[in-house]
Amino acid sequence: MQIRCLGDFSVEIDGRPVLHWRAGKARSLFQYLLVNRGRLVSAHRLREVLWPERDVSPQSSSLKVAMHAVRKMLAPHDEITIEHDNGYYRLTTRDVRIDFEDLARCASAARQAGDAAVPHHRRVVELYSGEFLAGEHADWVVEHREWCKALVLHSLRQISADALRENDYLHAIEASKRILEIDPCAEGAYQTLMIMHARLGELGRVHSWYQLCARRLRAELDVEPTRLTRRILAGSMRGDLRATAA
Structure with missing residues (x-):
């Protein structure tokens, strides 16, 4: 069994993808148990996670329906099991990527x-x-x-x-x-890019990265570039950071 959660979620069993999850919340339930694998999770917590917008009664069958769908999907395979004891669930895995x-x-x-x-x-x-x-x-x-x-x-x-x-x-x-x-507001990455292009003598690229940094920081965080970033820009424009000068 191979499970991918980075990017598009997918589960493959014996090389075949699982395409249908039967119950509406089965997929989300499996994902949450997977992240918390090896740990006991209460039925109350699962109801909170799966139905955050409403108060689901312990007497409701919604969680049981979703759990049944997950167990049915896993039934032919012993790599993943879900234990249930006194209102708590635990997912365990073996030889699963x-x-x-x-x-x-x-x-x-x-x-x-x-x-x-x-x-x-x-x-x-x-x-x-x-x-x-x-x-x-x-x-x-x-x-x-x-x-x-x-x-x-x-x-x-x-x-x-x-x-x-x-x-x-x-x-x-x-x-x-x-x-x-991954993080468009990582100012340190802009600083590195500005320094690298300054060393290569590509001052237009230095200025472009500075402008992009300033726009994103204002739009996303409502802040200006730090003093260090402005100093890197000024030093680049003076030629202080060219590889030969450095």
């Missing part, structure tokens, strides 16, 4: 690798194929989405920093642009 867990494992390996962390950081970036459960807007989804983003942004910053140490301008630029695809 889950993309956001692969992401977390690679990020953990990078933290432990010390000076040899860059290959692990690159693997984190490769695994991040899109936002966690893209298109979903529940609070618990947003929380997990931001956690996944934090992992990949950290790896991209480490890759960029390593490229800067090696004077590898193109890889530093590539990593910084990828950061902005």
Whole structure:
């Protein structure tokens, strides 16, 4: 079984995708239990998550219907099981590939690798194929989405920093642009891009990145670029940051 939650959600069993989830909330229920796998989750909490807009009575059959649909989908396979005991549920997995867990494992390996962390950081970036459960807007989804983003942004910053140490301008630029695809208000990425293009003598690009940074910060956060960003712009225009000057 292989499960993808980064980008478009999909579940494949024996190479065949699961296309129909029978009950309306079955898919969301499975997703929530998956994120909380190995932990006990109360029926009360599941009702809160699945029906946040209304107070679902414990006597309602809605949760039972959704749970039955999930169990029916999983029934022929023992890689995933859902236990139920005294009003609590727990999903457990065995030999299941889950993309956001692969992401977390690679990020953990990078933290432990010390000076040899860059290959692990690159693997984190490769695994991040899109936002966690893209298109979903529940609070618990947003929380997990931001956690996944934090992992990949950290790896991209480490890759960029390593490229800067090696004077590898193109890889530093590539990593910084990828950061902005994920977080358009990451001012540090704009600063790196401005410095790299200044070293290459591409002053028009420096100015373009500064203008884009200023527009996005005003529109999204209602703030101006920091003093450091403005100093990088001024130094670039004077030629202080050209590679020969540096």
